Amino acid sequence: MSEVREIAQLGAKVLRQQAKQVQDIHAPEMQSIVSHMFTTLADTNGVGIAAPQISESWRMMIIASRPSERYPYASDMEPVLMINPSFESLRETREKDWEGCLSIPGIRAKVPRYTDITVTYTSIEGQEITQKFAGFIARVFQHEYDHLDGLVYLDRVENNQDIIAEAEFAKLMAISEREPCWGNIEPKAE
Template identity: 50%
Template sequence: MSEMLSIIQLGNPILRQKAAEVENIQDKTIQKLIDDLMVSVREANGVGIAAPQVAQSYRVMIVASRPNLRYPHAPDMEPTAMINPRIIGHSSTVNKDWEGCLSIPGIRGLVPRYESVEVEYTDRNGKKQRQLLTNFVARIFQHEYDHFDGIVFLDRLESNLDIVTDQEYQKLVVNNI
């Protein structure tokens, strides 16, 4: 039975660790982790989640873009589990846009990210996949990928002036789009 996992917060040392590669994707523990991450990202109104955010230091992420309260203009996609992903190429174009994090509640930041990334990963069935991700979905991937190396979005900010509270984000960005 899948369950909502507790999401750890900034300050927990696991968020700053390098995550381990998954050796056996078919291991029952890893398959349950994937199921639980799927539930957790949905229940928390997120668009992505990485295993380190639930105190499991593995290179497993869910990319699950969809419109919700936190990202009302997000594109809709089928939630995708990505195991041991790698960035194999990226655009030269970098865009700044707003990001938040389930592990850093209450604030948003304007984060520079590649506009598109080409990625390889293994799916939950053990099959190698290769995809070109663009715009918001590319941003989600890069955000979650950073969690594998102990990086949070605040580390990517160009200035502390690029930080706002969620309340101001809702007033300034969401309600004015």
């Protein structure tokens, strides 16, 4: 039976481990983990989740981008389970944009990510799939992929001044609603 699992928080050892390759997605244990991942993600305002975030050190993630309170300008994408994913950047262009994480509540930070990537993963049916992702979806993928390598988005921040409280981010979002410029919102000096 599927259940909402507790989200591992920053400091939990599982978030700093290299996740293991999935050998048999059809094993009952893996099917149970996948079910818990979908249920847990649906219970949040998140746009993705990686198995380590529910304290399961396996190379699996779900991307389920949709507009929400946390990401009002997110792209719409049906939930996709990605098993043993990998990616390559299509070009060296990286862009800094705001990220948050279910495992690090209360904080947002500007993180540089590749803007265009090619992703390869195994589907729940066992098929190898290759897709191109750009913009927000590419960002979400790279964020979740980092969890599989024992990294969190704060490890990618270039300058500590790019880290702000969620409450300050909400103020920036209010400004962006009046002056749309989502990705490049800068804090205003007071």
